[in-house]
Amino acid sequence: SVALCRKAAAEGTTRVVATPHVLREPWLNEDPAARAEALARLNAALGGEPVVLPGCELMFSLDLLELVEAGSAGPVTALNGGRALLLEFAPAFVPREAAALLRELSISGWTPVVAHPERNLVFQQDPRRLYALLEKGALAQLTAASLLGEAGRSALALAEDLMDAGAAHLVASDAHNLTGRPPRLAAARETVRRRWGAEVETRLFETNPEKLLEGAP
Numbered sequence: 001s002v003a004l005c006r007k008a009a010a011e012g013t014t015r016v017v018a019t020p021h022v023l024r025e026p027w028l029n030e031d032p033a034a035r036a037e038a039l040a041r042l043n044a045a046l047g048g049e050p051v052v053l054p055g056c057e058l059m060f061s062l063d064l065l066e067l068v069e070a071g072s073a074g075p076v077t078a079l080n081g082g083r084a085l086l087l088e089f090a091p092a093f094v095p096r097e098a099a100a101l102l103r104e105l106s107i108s109g110w111t112p113v114v115a116h117p118e119r120n121l122v123f124q125q126d127p128r129r130l131y132a133l134l135e136k137g138a139l140a141q142l143t144a145a146s147l148l149g150e151a152g153r154s155a156l157a158l159a160e161d162l163m164d165a166g167a168a169h170l171v172a173s174d175a176h177n178l179t180g181r182p183p184r185l186a187a188a189r190e191t192v193r194r195r196w197g198a199e200v201e202t203r204l205f206e207t208n209p210e211k212l213l214e215g216a217p
Contacts, residue, residue: 009050011186017055024059030075055079080213084111094122106137118159139169144188
């Protein structure tokens with residue numbers, strides 16, 4: 001983890017949100033206190049370069065509202081402890097109830113962030129399913145590797161379509177290790193700047209993430 005964060009810092013990243021899988025088999029990670037302890041150890045080892053903030057990547061389920069409403073008694077950690085939730089769907093299944101549940105979250109003052117939608121087979125086959133979620137208040141977070149064509153042609157195609165439509169809100173590293181899935185934000189920024197312009201690049205890599213972590217609209 002230390003090496004991974006230092007690699008991200010070398011690419012220019014100053015803050016990282018730790019988003020361990022939660023309630024996704026086999027990575028249940030149900031104890032937020034254990035995650036917070038690990039995060040504290042990591043930040044102590046890094047000495048602030050970069051700063052690592054709390055969060056999680058929650059597997060979507062039909063009891064989502066109950067999990068969120070449980071607060072500190074439940075397994076969910078919002079991004080930077082605020083009101084934004086990073087949610088992921090199973091790679092080939094998105095419940096029909098998803099849009100209604102995300103609407104309820106939005107009405108309750110939460111900001112649902114859909115992780116790597118461009119890699120989801122359901123959204124690839126029918127992007128309208130994703131747009132239905134965005135219309136209910138969700139944000140779309142693309143993975144840097146997808147924009148670089150490293151997650152397959154289908155993921156690249158949907159990522160580019162979302163960018164062209166102005167329907168992508170954030171780009172994340174989704175880094176897992178130093179070899180197969182390293183941080184790729186610097187290369188993704190260059191790609192976005194070259195194809196969609198510096199204004200879009202700044203919005204997706206700086207402005208929107210900053211606002212999300214600060215709880216601003």
